[in-house]
Amino acid sequence: MAHALGHNTYGKSGVHLVVVDRDASPHTVVDLTVDIRLEGDFGAAHTDGDNTAVVPTDTMRGTVFAFARAKPVGAPEEFGLRLARHFVDTVPAVQAARVGLRSTQWTRIGGDHPTAFVADTSVIRTADVRVGVGGAEVGAGVADVAVLKTADSGFSDFFADAYTTLADTDDRLLATRMTADWRYRAVDVDWNAAATEVQSVLLRSFADHHSASLQHTLYAMGGAVIDQCDDVADIHLLLPNVHHLLVDLTPYGLDNDNRVFVATQEPYGVIEATVVRDGG
Amino acid sequence: MAHALGHNTYGKSGVHLVVVDRDASPHTVVDLTVDIRLEGDFGAAHTDGDNTAVVPTDTMRGTVFAFARAKPVGAPEEFGLRLARHFVDTVPAVQAARVGLRSTQWTRIGGDHPTAFVADTSVIRTADVRVGVGGAEVGAGVADVAVLKTADSGFSDFFADAYTTLADTDDRLLATRMTADWRYRAVDVDWNAAATEVQSVLLRSFADHHSASLQHTLYAMGGAVIDQCDDVADIHLLLPNVHHLLVDLTPYGLDNDNRVFVATQEPYGVIEATVVRDGG
Amino acid sequence: MAHALGHNTYGKSGVHLVVVDRDASPHTVVDLTVDIRLEGDFGAAHTDGDNTAVVPTDTMRGTVFAFARAKPVGAPEEFGLRLARHFVDTVPAVQAARVGLRSTQWTRIGGDHPTAFVADTSVIRTADVRVGVGGAEVGAGVADVAVLKTADSGFSDFFADAYTTLADTDDRLLATRMTADWRYRAVDVDWNAAATEVQSVLLRSFADHHSASLQHTLYAMGGAVIDQCDDVADIHLLLPNVHHLLVDLTPYGLDNDNRVFVATQEPYGVIEATVVRDGG
């Protein structure tokens, strides 16, 4: 046979765990969807059908639930670290484990109800933990946060060629669905405080920036996080440009000085970059 | 030919309109996705390919944008009424028009930013306006609001047969993604205030109810709206039962007294009912 | 209390059943997603939290699986009839049962493999069975079948007003994602043969029609089914107009005589009508 196994990984996705702390008064709710991936000495499973080294993904699922009961879950990052370390430490074939988590925030109904909650889906918080032979690495993020600016956004003086039809503008509606992923410089951060702070800096810097392009705003947002959040090593931002096109109302005898827009889904621009700590 | 045209309707869906009021300080943003459906004397288009009476769906789209510029949009219900009345009043073939609207709420970043916003996707507000020969009818609603209760929910003493495996419980986690649609008794309601009040009553009554079943809670929620919101004629509630199954942790030597749940997507129960004003 | 219970129904959705007939050689696979809804004397559950009459949705789920083992499943319509009749006949409170089914077709890999299959997702077949005091009613359908015509489609001579910008065309690309639902005139039809025939007539009539509008084509398709399929009582067609817009290539010095289109998702037109048997 002239073929061989290259990079491989496997795991369980979509383990949707909800934990109620009923000893707390009021009750608290943790809502996590967990993805696990393992790497290691699993070649024989592929090449020979030898499962001796393989921990079933069903076992991963069970481990998530058992761990959620054995000790308080804690922050998503902390729970991810416990799980990832468990697989690396106890399963002989495992060389590296990655645990991704999506957290849904549940808000008390009326602000203070002890046992009833409404989901706050505006911000999905994520965490991403890797444990390998070189130690642990913890990341966190937010997914799909819809934001827009009605002022302080333009796009002009760009490269032009025979396929250019876009006109310069110094005033446009800028909208995106922000996905951000940052890595921490340590593995013992105050996870909840840090995530809250980064989210806040991202939103404020988006709001206050005088934007010459979505690239320009991305860099301002990432730079603000690096400058203001000491725990963050670097941050990756994925910003789709959710185009809001100015509607031509001249057929109806109406002007439209940046008032009426059609929001479109496709096609969409995508801007993606990492902002790093200088010297880091 | 042994066939004939039965009930028919047509229109435009997914007209996603974003309107910025730039004269306001701070700016305000209206974000509506509009669906239009018309009924009337459109038989010849079907049977003979005669389009004389047909207002193109492209014209409906243009009308939405032109109307959004010609006058302040106002509440979704008000904008829907203007659009629906326009088609009934000005297009000869139209006998009835229905306008559905989904509204995304944009919250000021940091609470008070004048020109930057983050979407609050936890509650999607809807409106549904019908104008016909018999006059206008206005409805409103909320879509897909995820709520859960960690106490005061049981399900027991139900009908049993040879296919029953479910055990009685007097303590379970109850979760749903509420969709509610209510109709108003008038066409000149304070739409924003009424929608806010109904939403608030729905959440509070869900939270405070001692639930013997999701049916029981549905009726309590609908009844509270009828009793407390004078403007509402009736309310339809569609409540999927988002099952949170208690995980069996005995294989791991752990108990689980309503602490650790797996949230499942399929299959799911669905409870659906209308609560009406008595005598109405 | 000034409120009362109106129309209500409940059930289980998304019961995804896969049945392998291993006695058959080659194996056969049935893949059905089943939704059940019951109506009847369930008022006390809503108003008093009295579950005595309520068959749990969990029992519905179990019934689906048990029925799938007890006897060969048969056509989706037949399985739906068995289930619906069971609930009406054996659960005292039930006055009417509705069973909806979505069927995924699995094709043998290579055309004849006895035990390996690939899903044919181009056509999702549906069935809809209702059993009540007045007897049984059986419907069937197809969902989301993407079709397009590159010739024989125009749209012109329509109603025009101040909001009209669309130009007449006698040659456009017509595309839709057809959803059709028809009702049968009997409850002992050869379900698989009938469904295949209706699907075939729908596709052929779409293909061969000289279309003056999507309404015109809808009526031709529905009429062809009524005329050619004796078992069908009436047919409802829901045809979104999946707009393919001709791209303006003049900025690039290129013509575009119906060659290059951009397919758009939103907004989209929707045409919906029922075609009935005349006198029926």
Place this chain on the structure above:
Amino acid sequence: MAHALGHNTYGKSGVHLVVVDRDASPHTVVDLTVDIRLEGDFGAAHTDGDNTAVVPTDTMRGTVFAFARAKPVGAPEEFGLRLARHFVDTVPAVQAARVGLRSTQWTRIGGDHPTAFVADTSVIRTADVRVGVGGAEVGAGVADVAVLKTADSGFSDFFADAYTTLADTDDRLLATRMTADWRYRAVDVDWNAAATEVQSVLLRSFADHHSASLQHTLYAMGGAVIDQCDDVADIHLLLPNVHHLLVDLTPYGLDNDNRVFVATQEPYGVIEATVVRDGG
């Protein structure tokens, strides 16, 4: 400022192009959704708001449409190469361009209709072209092909620990939604023939394999492609394990020897690996 720009890229996604060749008899339809990403000297846009080097994503969109008219589109891989080379060759700042394409196949209605088509959505074909300073690289793939095996699949003798509950089985239903991506060894392959061949080898090897695990089958599939398709350099397979759980029918007094399954969506296993040409 203690921060700096790291890796960055940008582009346009979701350019949905439909091209009709009307000179052909019968008509042919090409349906491609195109994503473009560029890398290069775009730092000043991020750091200084200087757009001089930036080709707008709107221009990318226009280029796709203009290129589709200027010459016959050809295979997706060929069209991707033309686009990617254009950006690298003509936009000074661009150092590398990546073009991803998703192709929907349209089948003639009735097998031979000249101008009417139905989409075959069972297999979505993909292509992925990169052009950089080191030359061009062409990949292709299929996305989300649902397949299942009712025989020749087991899973046993795996690693066990305190969290293991899964039992050994030598007969289970194996189902996946295959996503495969392979890279070619050259840039002048007969793209359509090669893609058809790889698809066919993947399906046949899945069907014929005696599976000890999904890892085992993945490797057999990838190895078959390497062995039988000379043009392929390596292949990456992403195989979710779409769990079909055997339903426990003992509460209903029924056995279930691998007949009745419930298909579940979450959680799901994921197996992912690359199979390479040995020595390559």
